[in-house]
Amino acid sequence: MAGTSGPGGVSPRRHAPRDTLEALWCLAGLAPVALGPVELSGEEPALPSSFRVGAAAQATIAAVAPAAAAVHRRRGGPEQAARVSMRHAALEFRSEHWLRLDGAELPDSWDSVAGTYRCGDGRVVRLHTNFPHHREGVLRLLRSDGTREAVRDALRGWAALDFEDAAAAVGLCVTAMRGFAQWDAHPQGAAAAGLPPLRIERIGDAPPSPLPPLGERPLGGLRVLDLTRVIAGPVCGRTLAAHGAEVLHISAAHLPSFDNLLADTGRGKRTARLDLRTAEGRDALRSLAAGADVFLQGYRPGAVAAHGFAPAGLAALRPGVVCASLSAYGEVGPWGGRRGFDSLVQTASGFNVAEAEAAGVEPPKPLPCQALDHASGYLLAFGTLAALLRRAEEGGSWHVRVSLAGTGAWLRGLGRLETGFAAPAPRFGEIGDLLEESDSGWGRLLALRHSGVLEGTPPRWALPSVPLGTHAPAWA
Template identity: 60%
Template sequence: MAVVRGVDAAPIMQEMRMGFPPPSGGTAALAGLWAALGLPEAALSQVALTGTDPVLPSSFAVGTAAQASIAAAALAATEVHRRRGGGPQQVAVAMRDAAIEFRSERYLRIGEGVAPELWDAIAGLYRCQDGWVRLHTNFPHHRDGILRLLGVAHDRASVAAALARRGAKAFEQAAAEAGLVVAALRDFEEWDASEAGRAVAAEPLVAVERIGDAPPQPMPLGARPLEGLRVLELTRIIAGPVAGRVLAAHGAEVLHISAPHLPQVEPLVIDTGRGKRSATLDLRQEADLGRFRALAAGTDVVLQSYRPGALEGFGLGPEALAGLRPGLIHASLSAYGFTGPWAGRRGFDSLVQSATGLNRAEAAAAGGGEPKALPAQVLDHAGGTLLALGILTALLRRMEEGGSWRVRVSLARTALWLRGLPRVAAGFAVADPGFEDVRDRLDSVESPFGRLSLVRGAARLSATPATWATPPVTLGTHRPEWRA
């Protein structure tokens, strides 16, 4: 079983009672997120945010993004608890803790081993004839497709030589047409001027829309904010699973569904799997599709991060599922938004960083040279956390006004939000924290994988500590059914 520890928020709460104002690093960003979703302004008085950027080496306010999004989701969970009849409570988030949580997969350790390798040998950045491209080849079918497209073997030198003879955007387009994941490097101006960039900019950061009618569904008081909430999760890699992890931390019953034929990255399954149960279904099989529909009819939330349109092909779009379960909250995360020419394009955090201009701007701030990645998968972690925030916002609305709801977040729109936060003048003056530097933020957990070192959640709740009741489990451990 997991070793689960609540976090003592007493020192920070005592400072609040004595009237010592905390540093304001994420205060404005939190208030902006909260107001955009129409959540009650009075609740913001319950939050203590400490620390300022930089906490990770970057010219972007990565710590602020981490702190504000984590605090917003935690505060929304306390608001759900309050409206269920629970008492008020306070939320504290230290910026350093939030930044470490946004790098949780980097600090995962299994036993006494080294950090698991997360990247395929040919993934990464390459020069082309007229610019740069970034490849994402962690899934075998993506890797093999790139190699077929280039006509080379699986080694970095061969890939580099082949790409040096290609145009960056021409190869990006060819890869997209083949269903592969590649991004050409752009700057902010080029992305903003593109049709895809304009479409993303017109979308809300967190879209919460009513898509059907249902009566209000108040929830009885539970010991934890989301106790009794059922979440059916179909996600992979980081962003979508992070959303499920956030909900599980506040007591939701999260059932993760994977498919035997779809590849996974096991270290990420472990890192994001705390507090969840795991079952397998193959939606291509009629019997399993029927089992999924039965699960959906009994859930509160369907959370999915597959390519837009993928589940619709099985008749499992938001409106169809809301027809099965009036009052459903359907939450989706995409790479490049839900409108415009790139809406159906596959993508991952590292690619969206390149396509939207973040890598070029980071390199310029660092003094030039090769394009520079952010010091964390910020878009993944922020996107997933914001998706959880949107789900909780929809839940609050369902409790009071009823309805079925659709929640949508994209990595590209999250990139635009990060870019809009104040840049950090001395962002590269801080050291990049290694494993030994964050030992104070790690829990030791026994699991089916062995003993794990896992990053503790950054949000500290004074009355209902955010904890994961169970350790990560191997995929398919459980039957595809809800707890009785």
């Protein structure tokens, strides 16, 4: 196992939690001395995995909390300590798993034919068919009906890599399973290996932008447009809302979504609908963007830009804006424009094979959580705050970029745990001390509190999660 940890088969040295946190701050262009007091408690393994999922959870969440405190301090607030428990952070990497509505678990959102299959050449592919148009496209490509048995039989007539390419050519979400060595040798793996977990680039000139006057909460008065769905991007917006930002989530009636995820990731946000296929929708979003501090988007690279909202255009419209973009594969390499989800990136980039080998089971074996999604969401929130701090000091418009593949390369670089599977899988009955109850648009919600705690301004969600389109497309 030690020989499969890092790119090229190198097992990296495991860093102490504070070292990992300081490295992220340096990557964002922030001085470690500005971190302030941070308490990192707990030890690994926090979840059953050969990877340092607990360390990744603690580091990414711990990057955000002191950054929010630094924003508050720059506005005239007092210094305050941040603390992150590894146990709590690791559990938050599974936040969608702990939801209860009116005391009941939420239904499983996975489509009946989603998952892994063995192709005719003996290799495995993973299908992501949770959105109706992706399911319909896969069944059409396979000329199959919608049963697992029919899909299994149809895939026996394909080689895995051929089906991966054919699916990508028509915009579907499929990847072949690879080990680390195969991924590292692949052109996209080589491109992703060079990606840092976080990229912050100045994209335009603007004078320094003072932060809003001091308020009760660290991010109060900052406006965030949130054009994201599923997990990673919505986690970013939810985290900024937890520290007081005004987050307006924008969706469209024709785009599919998962209500069971919205109940979790929609906490603290208002939500409106705009159709960017129409001039009226584009004009409305342009008006909102002109008053935003942050434009957050997590759609396929180029999709939002095609409607007139590329980062360069946004910087011209609203000098000083911070654009935050999430992608699956990093906008680089032959797969730079492909759609992707956490489960697909895990499969393609070697995690499912490496985890199975460490556990002594037949692959695929996924990580114990959507770790790439959650880590990417917190990295994007941290990068956004770092860019806001740099905007206040240096001026400029900024572009923050995070990818699931880049996050995966970073997670590999944290090293492996020889006894990681000794950690018991957490159970719902054991986490009552970390849960909170609130209203929601679907009923009474029981959910996990945020683990990035600030002692003077504890994180909280001032607004309940509600169905998409509940509010008007306007700032509060």
